[in-house]
Amino acid sequence: MAVTDDIRACRLCADRFAATHTGHRPSPVVWFDTGAPIVVASQAPGMRAHLSGKPFDDPSGVRLRDWMGLDEAAFWNTDNVAIVPMGFCFPGYDAKGSDIAPPRICAKTWREAALAHVGSPRITLLIGGYAQDWHLGRGRVTDRVRDWKALAPDVFCLPHPSWRNTAWLKRHPWFEAEVLPALRAAISTALRTTATR
Numbered sequence: 730m731a732v733t734d735d736i737r738a739c740r741l742c743a744d745r746f747a748a749t750h751t752g753h754r755p756s757p758v759v760w761f762d763t764g765a766p767i768v769v770a771s772q773a774p775g776m777r778a779h780l781s782g783k784p785f786d787d788p789s790g791v792r793l794r795d796w797m798g799l800d801e802a803a804f805w806n807t808d809n810v811a812i813v814p815m816g817f818c819f820p821g822y823d824a825k826g827s828d829i830a831p832p833r834i835c836a837k838t839w840r841e842a843a844l845a846h847v848g849s850p851r852i853t854l855l856i857g858g859y860a861q862d863w864h865l866g867r868g869r870v871t872d873r874v875r876d877w878k879a880l881a882p883d884v885f886c887l888p889h890p891s892w893r894n895t896a897w898l899k900r901h902p903w904f905e906a907e908v909l910p911a912l913r914a915a916i917s918t919a920l921r922t923t924a925t926r
């Protein structure tokens with residue numbers, strides 16, 4: 730059985746999710762395939778993605794697609810984009826309505842096999858602190874995003890595209906002015922060269 734089927738069948742966090750304020754069941758959102766030139770290493774599905782079964786099926790996804798310069802058809806095409814989050818299931822909300830962190834056991838159990846299944850992408854987007862810490866070791870998101878030239882064009886560190894980061898985007902105008910044009914150019918090149926292979 731492929732790792733994608735194994736993850737879809739995973740229920741390791743059933744007790745943990747039942748104890749959250751949302752009291753939901755595991756529902757892994759698996760959206761990757763072998764050979765995609767772009768990996769989106771993200772955090773975890775939100776409530777809307779949990780309900781629809783489609784990653785970034787929410788306002789964060791609208792913003793992320795704009796950052797990447799991709800329309801919905803290109804973004805949700807697993808031949809183009811592999812979405813490999815730190816947690817494959819919606820982690821739930823706490824009593825205050827805040828997002829709970831992706832369960833560590835998910836990356837521990839599945840991450841290496843999932844990334845190996847994708848293969849060797851041309852670009853990896855590390856979105857938010859959880860993915861950046863896992864791939865690069867501990868550090869600050871803002872420092873990493875600001876230092877984008879150190880890893881580009883193979884790797885781009887990005888803030889989470891959530892509305893919660895709108896103030897961050899306003900405080901750091903260089904992100905839109907410098908990082909996004911470079912990111913869009915790298916993605917366009919990766920898709921073009923992959924299509925002509």
Ligand code: SF4
Nearest residue numbers: 739741742755818835
């Ligand atoms: S979050 Fe990951 S480890 Fe937990 S049930 Fe979902 S797929 Fe399994």
